[in-house]
Amino acid sequence: MPDSLVSFIRILRSHNLPISPAETLDAVRIAALLGYEDKQRLRDGLGMALAKGDAERTQFDICFDRFFNPHKEAPALNTELVAASTAQAMPTQGRGAGGGSRSPVLQQAAAEDPATAALLETPLLEALLGGDHNALAVAISEASQRAGLPEIRLFTQKGLYRRRILAALGEEQLRAGIARLENRGSPAQEELKQYRDLLRAQVGDFIDQQYLLHAEGKNKRLIEDMLMQTRLSNIESGYMDRMEEMVRRMAKKLAARYAPRKRSAQRGQLDVRRTLNRGIAHDGLMFELRWRRIRRERPQVFALCDVSGSVASYSRFLLLFLYSLQDVLPRVRSFAFSNRLGEISDLFATHPPEKAIEIAQHSFGGATDYGNSLQDFVNLAFDDVRSGSTIIILGDARNNYGAARLDLLQKLYRRANRVIWLNPESKINWKTGDSEMIRYRSACHFTAECNNLKQLERLIEQLLKSVR
Amino acid sequence: MKTNDFPQLASVAAIQEGFESIGYICSDSIATAVYLASHLRKPVLVEGPPGVGKTELAKTCAQLLEVPLVRLQCYEGLDESKALYEWKYSKQLLYTQVLKEKLGDLLQGAHDLAESVERLHQFGDIFYSEEFLEPRPLLSAMQQEQGAVLLIDEVDKSDYEFEALLLEILSDYQVSIPEIGTVKARSAPMVFLTSNNTRDISDALKRRCLHLYIPFPSVALEERIVRSRVPDIDAELRHQLVAFVHSLRGLDLKKLPAISETIDWARSLLLLHAGKLDEALVRDTLNVLLKFEDDMESASAELPTLLREARGD
Numbered sequence: 060m061p062d063s064l065v066s067f068i069r070i071l072r073s074h075n076l077p078i079s080p081a082e083t084l085d086a087v088r089i090a091a092l093l094g095y096e097d098k099q100r101l102r103d104g105l106g107m108a109l110a111k112g113d114a115e116r117t118q119f120d121i122c123f124d125r126f127f128n129p130h131k132e133a134p135a136l137n138t139e140l141v142a143a144s145t146a147q148a149m150p151t152q153g154r155g156a157g158g159g160s161r162s163p164v165l166q167q168a169a170a171e172d173p174a175t176a177a178l179l180e181t182p183l184l185e186a187l188l189g190g191d192h193n194a195l196a197v198a199i200s201e202a203s204q205r206a207g208l209p210e211i212r213l214f215t216q217k218g219l220y221r222r223r224i225l226a227a228l229g230e231e232q233l234r235a236g237i238a239r240l241e242n243r244g245s246p247a248q249e250e251l252k253q254y255r256d257l258l259r260a261q262v263g264d265f266i267d268q269q270y271l272l273h274a275e276g277k278n279k280r281l282i283e284d285m286l287m288q289t290r291l292s293n294i295e296s297g298y299m300d301r302m303e304e305m306v307r308r309m310a311k312k313l314a315a316r317y318a319p320r321k322r323s324a325q326r327g328q329l330d331v332r333r334t335l336n337r338g339i340a341h342d343g344l345m346f347e348l349r350w351r352r353i354r355r356e357r358p359q360v361f362a363l364c365d366v367s368g369s370v371a372s373y374s375r376f377l378l379l380f381l382y383s384l385q386d387v388l389p390r391v392r393s394f395a396f397s398n399r400l401g402e403i404s405d406l407f408a409t410h411p412p413e414k415a416i417e418i419a420q421h422s423f424g425g426a427t428d429y430g431n432s433l434q435d436f437v438n439l440a441f442d443d444v445r446s447g448s449t450i451i452i453l454g455d456a457r458n459n460y461g462a463a464r465l466d467l468l469q470k471l472y473r474r475a476n477r478v479i480w481l482n483p484e485s486k487i488n489w490k491t492g493d494s495e496m497i498r499y500r501s502a503c504h505f506t507a508e509c510n511n512l513k514q515l516e517r518l519i520e521q522l523l524k525s526v527r
Numbered sequence: 528m529k530t531n532d533f534p535q536l537a538s539v540a541a542i543q544e545g546f547e548s549i550g551y552i553c554s555d556s557i558a559t560a561v562y563l564a565s566h567l568r569k570p571v572l573v574e575g576p577p578g579v580g581k582t583e584l585a586k587t588c589a590q591l592l593e594v595p596l597v598r599l600q601c602y603e604g605l606d607e608s609k610a611l612y613e614w615k616y617s618k619q620l621l622y623t624q625v626l627k628e629k630l631g632d633l634l635q636g637a638h639d640l641a642e643s644v645e646r647l648h649q650f651g652d653i654f655y656s657e658e659f660l661e662p663r664p665l666l667s668a669m670q671q672e673q674g675a676v677l678l679i680d681e682v683d684k685s686d687y688e689f690e691a692l693l694l695e696i697l698s699d700y701q702v703s704i705p706e707i708g709t710v711k712a713r714s715a716p717m718v719f720l721t722s723n724n725t726r727d728i729s730d731a732l733k734r735r736c737l738h739l740y741i742p743f744p745s746v747a748l749e750e751r752i753v754r755s756r757v758p759d760i761d762a763e764l765r766h767q768l769v770a771f772v773h774s775l776r777g778l779d780l781k782k783l784p785a786i787s788e789t790i791d792w793a794r795s796l797l798l799l800h801a802g803k804l805d806e807a808l809v810r811d812t813l814n815v816l817l818k819f820e821d822d823m824e825s826a827s828a829e830l831p832t833l834l835r836e837a838r839g840d
Contacts, residue, residue: 085567085569088566092567093539099555100539104559107560107737108563111734111738112733113740116740311727335614335616335619338623
């Protein structure tokens with residue numbers, strides 16, 4: 060059984076549940092303690108150790124049900140068929156010799172033809188005829204192991220695996236048997252066909268479930284990898300929810316890595332222990348005072364985001380990212396601009412990020428004027444920019460041939476710790492047309508092109524390193 | 528470190544029965560968590576809405592095992608000197624004074640510096656020893672001979688630094704004190720951490736814990752809880768009031784009524800000699816269940832429908 064537990068954990072991992080080897084060991088011990096009989100209890104127990112949080116728990120429960128009760132959702136074996144055949148078989152001769160129960164039609168067919176009789180003796184047919192749910196389930200799952208079903212990747216592979224599994228189950232013999240009966244015009248062929256269809260349906264259901272179990276997680280990852288490298292403006296709105304979830308997950312990862320730390324500062328409370336410790340060297344006299352360390356003020360981040368049509372979708376992700384990092388960057392002030400600039404931090408305080416970004420877009424969208432917007436920013440927040448501040452500007456620097464006001468950016472550049480310009484356009488285009496990027500670049504500590512999620516993540520990580 | 532095997536925790540069913548005998552009615556998953564926690568020696572992180580009995584679980588456990596309950600309430604700024612240990616500074620100061628006086632006697636007859644140092648060495652380092660250690664909750668939980676139940680309440684209110692401090696204690700049941708070394712627990716305490724989800728707990732801490740989510744109980748379970756706490760109440764009324772509280776939890780309220788409020792309400796209804804729920808009675812006693820003016824208003828509007836559901840007409 061540990062084998063199946065390990066493959067269960069592999070499946071959980073493919074569904075994005077981070078499970079460490081230590082937790083795998085815990086799971087094995089839990090399963091040993093609780094046993095496999097009470098599925099509900101096992102689910103509770105394993106869930107406690109393997110899922111860490113609401114979302115993970117939901118995912119865990121889905122996977123658990125698919126993995127440990129794969130046949131729960133499947134329709135019961137064609138009960139009418141079985142009931143009918145047993146009802147007919149019972150009065151005449153009770154249960155058949157092989158444990159299966161056959162209708163008189165099949166009995167007769169078997170009596171007439173030794174090949175058919177042999178066919179009906181096979182374990183597969185016995186399970187089918189006897190309505191033995193468990194035996195059939197076991198047979199299907201063994202056959203699927205042999206056919207390599209856990210390797211299934213794509214939806215289109217279902218047919219292939221279906222054929223392989225049916226072959227491994229011995230469906231060929233069943234088909235041949237039906238053909239033989241058909242040739243002889245035996246009435247038993249109809250009934251046998253029903254059993255064949257039943258078998259096919261069972262295998263089909265099983266494959267559907269295994270596909271969800273094994274391939275869904277992998278496919279999700281494939282799509283996410285693809286999304287990571289797609290230009291943010293090209294991503295279709297249907298993927299937005301998923302993108303936002305990815306951003307949040309990335310932010311969480313970064314937040315854990317760059318969790319705030321205590322830093323030493325000038326003075327705070329008297330540290331009695333260390334003072335006393337020092338005092339020992341001086342005959343117990345405490346003349347060298349030691350102070351407790353206090354936390355240094357965290358640096359402030361100003362994010363200026365272009366929300367005009369062409370760049371809006373990039374801004375959306377930058378802001379989403381920054382606000383998902385609130386634990387690490389608690390003092391993000393955000394500004395939106397196009398032809399003028401305004402602070403939108405309050406929007407984020409009162410609305411969830413998605414909604415806030417939408418409102419900002421609505422109230423500040425328009426043709427871009429960088430000169431004017433920089434002026435607005437200086438008026439609004441210049442006094443708050445300090446040596447510890449980081450200013451991030453996200454925009455394409457296409458100023459519609461207006462005044463660039465480089466002097467304002469230089470003013471900020473001299474005052475702030477870092478000015479970072481993220482440009483969604485690729486570097487080759489920075490020199491073309493109405494782009495002022497080359498000029499603005501002279502007044503930035505760091506410029507980078509940033510047009511997909513992967514680049515954005517890397518840049519944010521650099522930001523976190525530098526503000527620490 | 529000694530490991531305790533409590534016969535009270537031999538199986539999930541035994542735990543459930545034991546809890547029930549001291550008046551804590553629990554679901555299967557709660558009992559499973561306690562069972563696993565004691566057998567895997569892992570702490571349990573208990574989450575859930577306020578008032579579902581997270582803290583009560585730890586208390587009940589201590590009562591069942593007949594071991595002391597050590598409780599640590601977390602808050603912002605909690606640090607090791609308040610949670611783990613502190614040196615007894617005044618005693619240490621006194622000690623240096625005494626030492627100074629005795630030093631002359633001690634070193635009498637020593638011929639040179641090397642010999643004096645040798646003599647001093649024989650005394651060992653008492654200055655930083657357990658004698659001068661003032662144990663705070665975490666350390667004192669580990670010093671209990673018979674084991675203890677350690678309740679770290681509202682761990683989400685503490686800082687990240689404090690979480691890091693907990694890691695060593697929760698995985699190995701030991702504490703590193705720089706001046707002394709590593710102090711191991713005499714017997715591993717059973718640890719419960721509770722969280723109200725005001726912030727995300729770090730992954731490192733989560734990894735070390737079993738996760739128990741206690742939701743609001745089902746109608747049947749809550750009826751049993753009320754029966755055990757307010758035994759005198761009429762069965763019909765009990766059913767109605769629990770059903771009513773349940774439908775109340777379906778509304779959008781600031782604070783949903785918890786189990787403790789259901790019990791309080793049952794007690795008030797008992798005092799008022801109520802036979803069945805009627806609208807006037809509920810309206811008059813709604814303040815037992817709901818703690819906000821806004822909630823009372825929105826519930827009042829829905830009252831007739833909720834009552835009809837609860838009474839099953």
